[in-house]
Amino acid sequence: MSDATFTPDREAEFGDYVALLKPRVMSLVVFTAFVGLLVAPVALHPFVAASAVLFIALGAGASGALNMWYDADIDAVMRRTAKRPVPSGKVAPEEALAIGVGLSGIAVVMLALATNLVAAGLLAFTIFFYAVIYTMWLKRSTPQNIVIGGAAGAFPPVIGWAAATGGVSLEAVLMFALIFMWTPPHFWALALFIKSDYDDAGVPMLTVTHGRKSTRRHILIYTVLLAPIGPALALSPVGGPVTLAAALVLNAIFLKGAFDIWRRDEGEAETDGYRTEKRVFRFSLYYLFLHFGALVADRALQGVF
Template sequence: MSDTTSNATGLLRSGLPSYLALLKPRVMSLVIFTATVGVFAAPVAVGPLNAILSLLFIAIGAGASGALNMWWDADIDAQMRRTRNRPIPNGQVTPRAALVFGLALSVLSVAALWAVSNALAAGLLAFTIFFYAVIYSMILKRRTPQNIVIGGAAGAFPPMIGWAAATGSVGIESLMLFGLIFFWTPPHFWALALYMHDDYTRAGVPMLTVTHGRAVTRRRILLYSVVLAVISVGVGVSAIGGPIFLAAAVVLNVALLRGAAAISARGEDAAGADRYETERRFFRLTLYYLFTLFAAIWLEAAIGTAGF
């Protein structure tokens, strides 16, 4: 039986839902959303069909990154409560099938995005897949506590790719969108790492909580939250900002900084099931924070297009 036939048989046997899970749908939804904002916030109008196709292929590229990440991290995933039911650890998809699937989608997404938009957008997508699968997953994640800081760039590229698909260029505004996600990522994931500390320790992943301790992690969350708040205000006074964004940023930054300060000041003497409730609340807040700010950028763009 040929490799191609074997892989196709594997797909049918494992079932489509298992392969869809390899794409990390929740992460993909965030990628689609931020890339969409990048497209519509750009100063160049894009036809509906081109916009839809560009976003589809950006999403497929994000899914390819997820599949390659799960292939490489299958041993770690099997040891963590949060990830042990992923398709490879639970035996629904073989590592080889996941690798072939991820590589095939990578090539497809980059080539197709080039065909429907431009070489810059396709190049940025290719670099994003490489960065997430190789730089972050294979090099940074298991070697340095800066894994989330540097690796966060992978999640910050989608709005830049969307902007490039629309304009064929990288503007200062798209770099600001990149910065917004880049500085959002560490406090978001460090909050998760605080209450998933035992999982990362067991899996041997050198998260900041494991290598430097919880106290240092708490202070870093506050530091990055301050930088994030400053960047968000900068976006508000840029060409893609406006009064709606600034109002949202002020309210959200107050909540963000209050939450980060509460985490920074908290000791480790709490006990019981709600020991890390402060961190869980902050983690959820960061999700609302990013979604709301990007939604505000989209709304500002819609108002500007309508001529109000």
């Protein structure tokens, strides 16, 4: 890689490299990893805990860079992603690859040194899963890409938990299941209202391969399957009254939203500019945030009583 072979429109700034790490995805990773670490029964020194969360986030960012390196051709076609550093020509693809590989290594090694090998191993697996299994393979080959890709996003609380305890147990698996089952309805709601993009890029999104009616049904099915996980988490050792209340209320709203999406047809959705789909998508973000927030609240209450 040299400037002789790659002539960007303008010099890449530091912010363009930060954008390569998908900072918005990272913020969710930071939050869920932090919660996984916080609710674990073993307390880490605050500095070690903060470092662990940082390196988990760095690993997630590195896999984001690898994703942007490999997906530059798709990203260039879709409106939502065309401005990303690689397709917009600000960062050379080889540079994105080098940063992705380099930061992955640093993140895994540093997490191992800061905490333990189980957490580091899980982080390495997550990066591999997202960059290779999801990005290189499943995303382009199956409409279930979102379901399986969701696993990568579901790992951070498990890594946080492992960083504190040195292992994985039921509570960590339930936190994993919550994000894993939440991802498909969350993403498909988005896919419904930014429809044309995935068609153009040739990504086998469910809306393209099975049609929008089927996508609506899938959203409802996955939301129904998601519903018991929150209450189960609330009844597990990391849960408590706040989580239980949150799980019941959030699931009721999400199920109602998924039901509304399922009941509508395209004509209705197009007349009101996909209002329900957009509302459910926005709510789904709160759903996950508040669920994990409730776990923190219950943990704080345990300290009080």
